[in-house]
Amino acid sequence: GAGVSQSPSNKVTEKGKDVELRCDPISGHTALYWYRQSLGQGLEFLIYFQGNSAPDKSGLPSDRFSAERTGGSVSTLTIQRTQQEDSAVYLCASSAGTGRSGQPQHFGDGTRLSIL
Amino acid sequence: AQTVTQSQPEMSVQEAETVTLSCTYDTSESDYYLFWYKQPPSRQMILVIRQEAYKQQNATENRFSVNFQKAAKSFSLKISDSQLGDAAMYFCAYRSKGGGADGLTFGKGTHLIIQP
Structure with a gap:
């Protein structure tokens, strides 16, 4: 079946612009995660959605970052007033259950974001 | 908070040989999951192998096996009969089984080079 789909694959934008990154999880997966992968920081957890529960935003680096998940499926990560340090690969993952269940997370190919 | 440490930024191995990638972690929890992911x-990110902390037996998936030492908080990955397709970044990851943030905590990664 189809895996986690992310778009766009690459995004180049000017500093100060807003960007939206999209994630389409595996059908039926209730949990959805966003991570950021940068050279200096490695892989960082950003935000987690589980079903209809309030998201866990504990990893968001600033209030310029937000995410929503509509209808328990597609998710959008929005970065407002982008800064050069936001340049990174943004990875989305989904899983059939939470950490307690041990269901593995399945990752998309990521969006490479470059801020000029 | 949990931390994951991969002390080998890069490893090189001859094709068909065996290589071991190191991973240590720090946690106060007694039950959790550990993962190795491969990123070509x-x-x-592709899941290679998963280990549940309460299981004594080391996980094995074909040519991939782990040496899980819970008391030492060590979780190394052994790749036998290395193949050119194994060349990639390998990330060790921790996931809590209890409450709290459900995201994965990753190490910085090890770049594995396969010499033909």
Whole structure:
């Protein structure tokens, strides 16, 4: 079946612009995660959605970052007033259950974001 | 908070040989999951192997096996009969089984080079 789909694959934008990154999880997966992968920081957890529960935003680096998940499926990560340090690969993952269940997370190919 | 440490930024091995990648972690929890993910240049994170902390037996998946030492908080990955397709970044990851943030905590990664 189809895996986690992310778009766009690459995004180049000017500093100060807003960007939206999209994630389409595996059908039926209730949990959805966003991570950021940068050279200096490695892989960082950003935000987690589980079903209809309030998201866990504990990893968001600033209030310029937000995410929503509509209808328990597609998710959008929005970065407002982008800064050069936001340049990174943004990875989305989904899983059939939470950490307690041990269901593995399945990752998309990521969006490479470059801020000029 | 949990931390994951991969002390080998890069490893090189001859094709068909065996290589071991190191991972240590720090946690106050007694039950959790540990994972090894592979990330080829395509960027997609691919699950290699998973271990549940309460299971004594080391996980094995074909040519991939782990040496899980819970008391030492060590979780190394052994790749036998290395193949050119094994070349990638390898990430060790921790996931809590209890409450709290459900995201994965990753190490910085080890770049594995396969010499033909």
